Amino acid sequence: MRTAKPSDVQTRLATSTNPQRLLDAGAALVENRLDVAERLLRAHLKDDPFDVAAIRMMAELAGRIGRLGDAESLLRRAIELEPAFTAARANLALVLNRTGRHADALELLDTILAEEPDEIGHLNLKAAILGRLGRFDEAIATYRAVLARAPRQPRLLLSLGTMLKTIGKLDEAIPAYRAALDFQPSLGEAWWSLANLKTFRFTETDIATMRSVLADPALGPEDRVHLDFSLGKAMHDAKDHAAAFAHYRAGNSLRLESQPYHAAEVTTLVDRSIAVATPDLFAPGRGGETAGDPIFVLGMPRAGSTLVEQILSSHPQVEGTGELPDLPALARSAGQYPGLLTTLAREQRTDLGADYLRRAAIQRQTDRPRFIDKLPNNWQFVPFILATLPNATIIDIRRHPIGCCVANYRQHFARGQAFTYDLADLGHYYRDYVRLMAHIDTVAPSRVHRIFYEQLVDDTEAQVRALLAACNLPFDPACLSFYETERAVRTPSSEQVRQPIYRDALDEWRHYEPWIGDLVDALGPVTASYPAAPATFGTQS
DSSP states (O other): OOOOOOOHHHHHHHHHOHHHHHHHHHHHHTTHHEEEEHHHHHHHHHOOTTTTTHHHHHHHHHHHHTTTTHHHHHHHHHHHTTTTHHHHHHHHHHHHHHHOHHHHHHOOOOOOOOHTTTOHHHHHHHHHHHHHHTOHHHHHHHHHHHHHOOOOOHHHHHEEEEEEOOOOOHHHHHHHHHHHHHHHHHHHHHHHHHHHHHOOOOOOHHHHHHHHHTTTOOOHHHHHHHHHHHHHHHHHTTHHHHHHHHHHHHHHHHHHHHSOHHHHHHHHHHHHHHHHHHHHHHHTOOOOOOOEEEEEEEETTTTSSHHHHHHHHHHTEEOOOOOOHHHEEEEEEESSSSSSGOOOOHHHHHHHHHHHHHHHHHTOOOOEEEEEEEGGGGGGGGGHHHHHHOOOOOEEEEEHHHHHHHHHHHHOOSSSGGGGGGGHHHHHHHHHHHHHHHHHHHHHTTSSEEEHHHHHHHHHHHHHHHHHHHTTOOOOOGGGGGGGGGOOSSSTTGGGSSSSSOOOTGGGGGGGGGGGGHHHHTTTTHHHHTTTOOOOOOOOO
């Protein structure tokens, strides 16, 4: 969360009943000693439950550990007690943005900027939100305006580069990343942003600089993770696959320390989903929003969902809106998922489907009748889609199990994909994904159109025609020249989908065969049966 301005902090401390305890709690937050901070803040709020500075700090702590709902409630309480508490309002805008309510965040931020028009932190957040809303030109203009006043801002240059990359302006994005590194060579995220362009190649000087920075014992864990993944990419390009894998393993292991993953939770979710997803649950006449606007493109990350989105977005009737957070948020907020599906009345199904369309509409930038939601992890919520949006199109894009999982292991995700940090976790996740989708094929036959990435590469036209037919769209030749379509692409595949399909990446995983035994074991029978699902999945080990 954004830290309050010193004057704001001083004002709140001056009115606190125990300013030293708040200072100690703030120091603990800075040092990431969250248990100490929580103990101090709870004691303080027990003594003075109306101290808005302490409430805001407790909200920051909640946000740090992912309890964004608690953070929002605390911030709203602080603002209720002190409407002029600007730092709390700015924090609330950040929480709203992180929970997918970008329009609400922008509205709140505009009121704050009316009072503090020159505050760089507010302007930076506004630019980020504009980007999430697809207003890229405004976002870029905002970043440039800030940098014109304060040019030595490596993180702002990093954000500007990412926004330029999103709209395909690599000739401007790369200099922005380079400028950020000129100011701060240890900024790991800037190195990874270059590596994540896929088509970019590091120079020997770049590699030497990254190694030198990585060797510094004072380097923070976040920068260290980014540099390991960047050097992994550099070594992969240099065909030194042993060194590449060592860096990928180091980066993933370090990331797993800060973002632990529990594979059993997804397995349990799939077990419960299979138990409730019966043919009767999806029978005609059970309710749901009947609009057929959405096209859900889902599956594993790095399986080709961005490519499918680019193909479909090249059709004049389809708009690509990227990876929307709304479906998982709705499914989880409606009750205990997936059990809630058996209790939803007809009207509730319809209301939930309509609510999804209202939320998704915020991301719509054109009047095209159809739109794509390509959040890969939506495979976990296919039963929810079928129950609340019965006329939506569902596209499952699938890639060879080992190839897909190794590609995920080599990709550093900012957040939300903690299963990618361990090879065994990756195998279990892929296996659960195939297991649920196989069940859906049984209880709701023909409702999911499946594309296999390898077949899309080998016979593109036939696969594209079948895809369009599954979406009830007429064939359009623009879908075959998808790489010529100019649109914003936020995902790691942004540069790859701006060129014709190529086969080079299909067998890259074989370079890493000596080190992926845990993955192969976890995938079990899924690999041997590919592209079909196995008749039995056995037990997860």
